[in-house]
Amino acid sequence: MAPLLAGITFVTFSLTKALPGDPVYGMVAERSSPEIIEKIRKELGADKSVVRQYAGYVTLLAKGELGRSYFTNREVMADISVKFPNTMRLAFAAMLIAAPLGIFLGFISAKNKGRAADRIITMLSVSGISVPVFWSGLLLMLLFSLRLRYLPPSGTGGIRYLLLPALTLSLPALASLVRVTRVTVLDVIQMPFVRTARAKGLSEAGISLIHVLKNALIPVITVIGLEFGSYLNGAVLTETIFGWDGLGRYAMEGIIKRDYPVIMGCLLIGTIIFISVNLLVDIIYHFIDPRVRLHGSER
Amino acid sequence: MKRADLPIFFCLCLFFLSACSTGDRREGHLHVRLNVNPTTLDPAHIVDVTGGIIAAKLFNGLVRLDESLEIIPDLAESWDISPDRTVYTFHLRRGVTFSNNREVTASDFKYSFERILDPAGKSPNTWVLDKIAGADEYLKGKAGSVAGIEALDAYTVRLRLAKPFSPFLNLLTMTAAYVLPQEEVGKRGNDFSAHPVGTGPFILTEWKHNNRLVLERYEGYYDKKAKLKGIVYRIVPEDLTAVVEFELGNLDVISIPASEFRRFRESAKWKDLISSMPGINTYYLGFHCGRPPFNEPKARKAVSLAIDREKILATYYENRGRPAAGPVPDLLRRWASPEPMPYDREAAKKMIRETGLQGRPLWFYVTADQEVIDIAEIIQDYLEKAGLIVRIKQLEWSAYKAAINNGEADMFWISWWADYPDPENFLFPLFHSSNHGPGGNRTRYTNKTVDFLIEAGQMALNIPGSAKSYERAEKIIVEEAPWVFFWHKTDFTLRQPFVRNYKIYPIYSIDKGLEVSF
Numbered sequence: 001m002a003p004l005l006a007g008i009t010f011v012t013f014s015l016t017k018a019l020p021g022d023p024v025y026g027m028v029a030e031r032s033s034p035e036i037i038e039k040i041r042k043e044l045g046a047d048k049s050v051v052r053q054y055a056g057y058v059t060l061l062a063k064g065e066l067g068r069s070y071f072t073n074r075e076v077m078a079d080i081s082v083k084f085p086n087t088m089r090l091a092f093a094a095m096l097i098a099a100p101l102g103i104f105l106g107f108i109s110a111k112n113k114g115r116a117a118d119r120i121i122t123m124l125s126v127s128g129i130s131v132p133v134f135w136s137g138l139l140l141m142l143l144f145s146l147r148l149r150y151l152p153p154s155g156t157g158g159i160r161y162l163l164l165p166a167l168t169l170s171l172p173a174l175a176s177l178v179r180v181t182r183v184t185v186l187d188v189i190q191m192p193f194v195r196t197a198r199a200k201g202l203s204e205a206g207i208s209l210i211h212v213l214k215n216a217l218i219p220v221i222t223v224i225g226l227e228f229g230s231y232l233n234g235a236v237l238t239e240t241i242f243g244w245d246g247l248g249r250y251a252m253e254g255i256i257k258r259d260y261p262v263i264m265g266c267l268l269i270g271t272i273i274f275i276s277v278n279l280l281v282d283i284i285y286h287f288i289d290p291r292v293r294l295h296g297s298e299r
Numbered sequence: 300m301k302r303a304d305l306p307i308f309f310c311l312c313l314f315f316l317s318a319c320s321t322g323d324r325r326e327g328h329l330h331v332r333l334n335v336n337p338t339t340l341d342p343a344h345i346v347d348v349t350g351g352i353i354a355a356k357l358f359n360g361l362v363r364l365d366e367s368l369e370i371i372p373d374l375a376e377s378w379d380i381s382p383d384r385t386v387y388t389f390h391l392r393r394g395v396t397f398s399n400n401r402e403v404t405a406s407d408f409k410y411s412f413e414r415i416l417d418p419a420g421k422s423p424n425t426w427v428l429d430k431i432a433g434a435d436e437y438l439k440g441k442a443g444s445v446a447g448i449e450a451l452d453a454y455t456v457r458l459r460l461a462k463p464f465s466p467f468l469n470l471l472t473m474t475a476a477y478v479l480p481q482e483e484v485g486k487r488g489n490d491f492s493a494h495p496v497g498t499g500p501f502i503l504t505e506w507k508h509n510n511r512l513v514l515e516r517y518e519g520y521y522d523k524k525a526k527l528k529g530i531v532y533r534i535v536p537e538d539l540t541a542v543v544e545f546e547l548g549n550l551d552v553i554s555i556p557a558s559e560f561r562r563f564r565e566s567a568k569w570k571d572l573i574s575s576m577p578g579i580n581t582y583y584l585g586f587h588c589g590r591p592p593f594n595e596p597k598a599r600k601a602v603s604l605a606i607d608r609e610k611i612l613a614t615y616y617e618n619r620g621r622p623a624a625g626p627v628p629d630l631l632r633r634w635a636s637p638e639p640m641p642y643d644r645e646a647a648k649k650m651i652r653e654t655g656l657q658g659r660p661l662w663f664y665v666t667a668d669q670e671v672i673d674i675a676e677i678i679q680d681y682l683e684k685a686g687l688i689v690r691i692k693q694l695e696w697s698a699y700k701a702a703i704n705n706g707e708a709d710m711f712w713i714s715w716w717a718d719y720p721d722p723e724n725f726l727f728p729l730f731h732s733s734n735h736g737p738g739g740n741r742t743r744y745t746n747k748t749v750d751f752l753i754e755a756g757q758m759a760l761n762i763p764g765s766a767k768s769y770e771r772a773e774k775i776i777v778e779e780a781p782w783v784f785f786w787h788k789t790d791f792t793l794r795q796p797f798v799r800n801y802k803i804y805p806i807y808s809i810d811k812g813l814e815v816s817f
Contacts, residue, residue, distance in 0.1 A: 029346030
């Protein structure tokens with residue numbers, strides 16, 4: 001992981017610096033003399049060469065720090081440690097809705113292939129993938145907040161605040177899980193071992209649960225892992241619509257203002273999360289499918 | 300996963316879901332929407348309006364503005380100005396305390412002002428105070444303190460200017476000139492912004508980044524106390540979400556998003572609860588006056604003539620603004636308005652042919668904001684009908700700003716909002732040749748006579764004197780047309796029926812939150 005991180009810091013640092021725009025122009029707002037701009041650049045260390053700036057950043061990282069935001073002067077680490085748990089709660093909640101429901105509907109759809117239930121579920125899942133969250137989010141808000149008055153429309157807080165953004169965020173993942181589950185279950189159903197199980201006289205429910213679903217889970221878990229990894233890096237649109245204080249909005253604001261320490265901090269944390277989630281998915285594969293070995297030589 | 304692990308997993312999930320919850324409304328508190336998190340609440344670093352709105356509730360300066368934009372006493376109860384307008388002596392009120400209960404004295408002002416000008420600091424607001432004698436030397440690290448800032452005794456502050464500057468008192472109403480307690484800044488250092496301590500009518504008690512800020516009334520405020528118990532600022536980035544929050548009664552005041560304006564104005568329930576205020580701002584299209592083709596005033600005028608600005612204002616904005624005749628907003632102009640440039644497509648076509656503008660693509664830079672893009676496309680259409688080729692280039696804010704500061708664009712769309720209510724604020728930064736680029740003069744307009752007139756206005760000993768110079772400067776600027784002057788926008792807010800004495804102010808620093816009540 002260490003060489004990967006070193007590579008990531010180098011690539012992200014160069015990309016960030018290559019962006020057009022200058023954070024100092026944002027800091028001084030609408031009027032400032034060239035001397036003041038130079039002075040602030042010097043304070044930020046932006047007058048040094050990019051190589052020296054990178055060296056400075058790596059030294060900072062080695063001390064376990066992410067620096068302070070150019071604009072708010074707050075510690076990036078402290079900000080991320082507030083926003084990451086929020087993002088995590090949103091991601092967990094969205095997955096808690098999407099995963100069971102998606103697998104269930106996909107399974108139903110596959111079992112009823114070609115029938116009305118399958119057609120309806122397929123149609124809904126296609127629209128779930130196609131509808132952008134800023135539209136579905138606003139509709140859900142109008143329904144549950146304005147009309148029914150069940151849930152608050154925005155804010156960061158407890159479960160009441162969480163439900164709407166989580167539901168909104170879960171929709172695209174829910175839809176793709178339905179589709180993946182349907183396809184893989186249809187594949188597995190035709191396998192010889194399912195026929196064998198039937199011939200052994202097992203109940204249909206037992207076959208579905210133990211033989212079909214378990215064997216169909218690998219691609220499903222891959223999709224869950226990918227979606228979850230991206231949720232953990234923040235969901236800008238959902239967070240913006242519902243005023244949720246997560247990593248996505250934080251990173252986006254950093255990018256818009258060219259707040260380099262914030263951008264770097266978010267990218268770094270994001271990378272670590274993504275790698276960890278993928279690692280976790282690999283470990284889960286091993287438990288679900290004994291053919292997948294953590295050590296290739298073990299046989 | 301073993302079956303026994305599942306319940307534990309779900310318990311963990313539930314724990315995450317239910318962790319920390321926040322209450323809804325706070326009794327006696329005004330709930331106001333902000334669309335962004337204030338960047339900082341440290342007066343040395345505030346450059347955004349959102350920060351300024353909140354800082355006005357937490358801090359005070361020597362003087363402040365009243366609703367009619369006149370300078371009135373704040374922490375200084377009176378002041379004397381020397382006949383040559385270079386020495387300002389302020390007599391402080393006694394018994395004014397910071398919210399840590401310490402009395403404000405003259406040395407606090409010296410400390411606070413020098414903090415802005417600190418050679419080791421990175422305050423972008425040095426321009427507010429750099430007119431004071433000795434500020435330059437101090438900024439460059441050549442002096443141990445600013446010679447022109449003196450605490451004569453505990454209750455007298457004397458500020459000496461290097462040369463007369465007619466809007467100087469206006470500068471002192473700004474965020475950067477608020478007074479801060481040295482001991483608190485010393486204690487908090489870089490984190491003063493998160494724990495601001497001032498003399499204002501409110502105290503910050505909670506700041507959940509990107510979520511909300513809570514202000515409580517300061518009982519020891521020197522003047523009459525606020526009627527509200529406090530103010531809750533909720534950060535709601537999305538306009539439509541804010542409208543839903545408002546309709547549910549979770550917000551008491553919102554500014555009306557353009558898309559919802561007509562609905563509220565035509566609603567019997569809401570139309571009487573709309574407040575409006577002509578804003579002190581000017582929206583304009585700027586030309587790069589430093590290179591062809593727009594170094595020719597005739598070419599700039601041709602573009603100006605080709606656009607029907609009043610029509611755009613009437614249709615696209617449903618007249619939520621006033622047409623601009625020149626750069627100075629109508630509220631600040633103490634002289635007759637210049638003759639606005641008419642809309643005349645035929646005359647424009649003729650001038651375009653004469654100047655050879657046709658046939659070459661003109662780059663029009665705009666920010667990637669839907670409203671701005673709409674306006675840019677309307678302008679593009681007008682100009683193409685007059686025979687020009689216009690290429691729109693959208694950039695997001697940081698890249699856009701760097702591009703126009705560096706003079707990449709032939710034409711660009713931007714606005715200017717008052718820092719303080721003096722015509723000088725709409726002339727010196729925007730048209731004086733010393734401010735090319737990031738100083739504010741992004742058109743790189745250069746005219747020695749205009750420079751001289753603006754400087755004369757700054758040095759004038761009285762308001763009529765400065766107005767005379769500014770009037771002449773504005774006349775020349777309108778004739779030479781470095782901008783196409785579009786409009787001054789009007790702000791609209793909507794309040795709940797139970798909010799009383801609510802007012803909308805032309806400049807955020809005026810609003811100390813003292814009058815509004817339930």
